[in-house]
Amino acid sequence: MRPVSSGAVDFIDVRETNLAVVLRFIRREAPCSRAEVAAGTGLNKATISxxxxxxxxxxIVVEVGASEERRIGRPAVMLTLDGRRFTALGLEVNVDYLSAVMVDLAERDVLTWHEPVQAAELGAEGCVVRLADLARRAMGEMARQHREVLGITIAVPGLIGTSxxxxAEAPNLGWHEFPLVDRFREQLDDSSVALSLDNDANLGAVGEYRRGALAHTQNLVYLTGEVGVGGGVIINGALMRGSSGYGGEVGHITLMQDxxxxxxxxxxxxxALVGIGSIIQQAAPDLAGSTAQPLTDLAxxxxxxxxRAxxxxxxxxxxxxxxGEWLGRGSAILLNLFNPQALILGGYFVTLAPWIMPPARRTLAAHTIAPNLGGCQVALSTLGFTAAARGGASSIIDAIDTARLPLPRSGSAAHR
Structure with a gap:
């Protein structure tokens, strides 16, 4: 995805930027009239037309009929996003599953797939083969519906650089300095689709922000509940990445010496204290098997x-x-650092919530400095194991809205 230029821009750049500005307004306010778009964006009526x-x-946009509002003169024709042609795909590879979520331009669900897989056993190259096969099947389904996939974002539980x-490192998968995007593109054998890569917790936070039960909460923290525990942090509506893209690795805060x-x-x-591997080891050691082998059949x-509980x-x-007590202690650090409006717990934390949440809430309250958790609402994710993949699909839509990914043109490949 191309970055937005920070210097002088030519006419085409201005045009694409204005298109994105208008699209972003229509997404937020639809259904809306041309006059409302002009008033809301500051662009003149001729430009808007x-x-x-x-x-x-x-x-990309479709007219949906006249406004029902009573007014003098001809009723305004209302506009909304056209979800019939273009889609975005989010993929996730995690320790025990692959997920795919496809959304249209209005971020409505088009396709959701979740497949068990033992990723650590497959290895990095084996996972890429399976992931690319999943993507091809999803894109084939879109082609049958005469839709085009504009971009793919892949979520991985590990350290991901910015560009x-x-x-860089995915210890629970056993990956080290693996060029995932290059390998994936080779397997996909399609040079036209935009590809990007991000951390699963980051994209989980994006998914919660865009489509979760507390969607559009401007300041939130999302905690994955997998073998790995990662944190995605949204501050003032934007994802916190850190200077090199490695922000949010909250799972590696040291809580217990030795x-x-x-x-x-x-x-x-x-x-190591609250990840699902640790939970199984503590709560049902007979199910844990050898510590030298990766856990399988987690669900x-x-x-x-x-x-048993x-x-x-x-x-x-x-x-x-x-x-639950360690979960509360670790989460209190996040509340003290970021003072979010919401802390959202995902993954297997949701399954085990009846037993871990009461002690977690008590310990969280005891270790958070601000009274009443600083106004933070603690909630369980409603997106299940699709949060990161959904966030990946939404990140493609966001890139279009902010002109980092060019808008699709008419006569696209899907309709030739």
């Missing part, structure tokens, strides 16, 4: 932990109380 006509020709398309070994090689990390094992097994319930 030309831009809207172009957006309609490109299949090189490389996974504590349990973490996948990163250090001890006592937040992730089934977490379901069994929940079953529901049955009142003392070892299981005591372990989940301890996990």
């Amino acid at each position: 030309n831009i809207v006509a172009e957006l309609i020709t490109r299949g 090189d398309g490389e996974v 504590g349990p070994l973490c996948g990163c090689g250090r001890r006592g990390c937040f992730e 089934a094992k977490v379901a069994e932990v929940a079953r 529901e049955a009142g097994d003392p070892r299981t319930t005591a372990a989940l109380v301890r996990v």
Whole structure:
């Protein structure tokens, strides 16, 4: 995706930027009239008329009839986003699954797939093959519907640099300095589609911000609840990345000196205390297997932990109380640092919420400096295991809205 120029721009750049400005306004206010778009964007009516006509020709905006509002003169024709032609695809690879979410230009769901896979066993190259196959199947489905995929964003639980398309480190997958975007493009064998890569927690936060139960909360923190524990942080409506793109690695905050070994090689990390691997090891050690081997069948094992807790097994319930207390301690650090309006817990935290959330809330309250959690609402994700993939699809739409990815033109490949 091309960055927006920070220097002088030519006429085409101005035109594309204005198109994006108008599109962004229509997304936010639809259905709306041309006059409302002009008033809301500050562009003159002639410019708006030309831009809207172009957006309609490109299949991005559609007229939806006259306004029902009583007014003098001819009723205004209302505009909204046209979701019939173009889509965006988000993919996620995690320790035990692949996910795909396709949305249209209005971010309405078009396709949602979730497939169990043992990613660590497949290795990086094997995962790319499976991921590219998933993408081709999704794009094939779009082609059958006469739709075009404008871009793909891939979510990975690991350290992702800002622009090189490389996974610097993904300890729970066993990946190191892996050029994922290059390998994926080779497997996909399609040079036309825009590709990008980001951390799963970052994209999970984007998914929550754009489409979650607390959507459009301007300041929120999203915590993944996987083998790895990552944090995505939204500040004033924008994702916090850090200077090199490595921000949000909250799972590797040290909470216990000489504590349990973490996948990163250090001890006592937040992730090592509350990640799903640690939960299974503490609550149901008979399900954990050898510590030298990656955990498999996580969903089934977490379901069994929940079953034992529901049955009142003392070892299981005591372990989940301890996990909840560490979850509260680690989360309090985030509330003290960022003072978010919302803390959203995802992944397997949702499944185990009846047992981990009461101690987590108590400990969180005890360790947060601000009264009443600083006004923070603690909530469980409603997006399930699609949050990161959904955020990936939304990031493509956001790139179009902000002119970092060019708007599709009329006569696109999907309609030739």
